[in-house]
Amino acid sequence: PPVIRQGPVNQTVAVDGTFVxxxxxxxxxxxxxxxxxxxxxxxxxxxxxxxxxxxxxxxxYAKLGDTGRYTCIASTPSGEATWSAYIEVQAG
Structure with a gap:
């Protein structure tokens, strides 16, 4: 199965900001x-x-509604790996 070498990290983002x-x-x-x-x-x-x-x-252009748990799923025919992070969007 695949291996996630680097996954997302928890972040706090301002409204209208960009997150990666x-x-x-x-x-x-x-x-x-x-x-x-x-x-x-x-x-x-x-x-x-x-x-x-x-x-x-x-x-x-992050919105308050973008707050939540984001999960990356890496899949191959032999299986999958997941990695999650929590993103919080805060009003200015």
Whole structure:
């Protein structure tokens, strides 16, 4: 199964700030990276949210509603690994 070498870290972010959650995973084949927030798949349809090629999740213009537990899931056919962090968005 894959191994997450570097996962997201707990952060406190100001409203309208940008936060970046890293997820560096190794495995063979190369793991697929998915992100969930409070158990729900993060929608990259939202223009504020971008998943970069290296698995990093970038959220711009943070809103209070972005507060929650973000989990990186690295999966390969042989299994998966997860790593979570809590992000708190605070009003200015």
């Amino acid at each position: 959650l890293s997820c560096v995973a190794t495995g063979s084949p190369v793991p697929t990276i998915l992100w969930r927030k409070d158990g729900v798949l993060v929608s990259t349809q939202d223009s504020r949210i971008k998943q970069l090629e290296n698995g990093v999740l970038q959220i711009r």
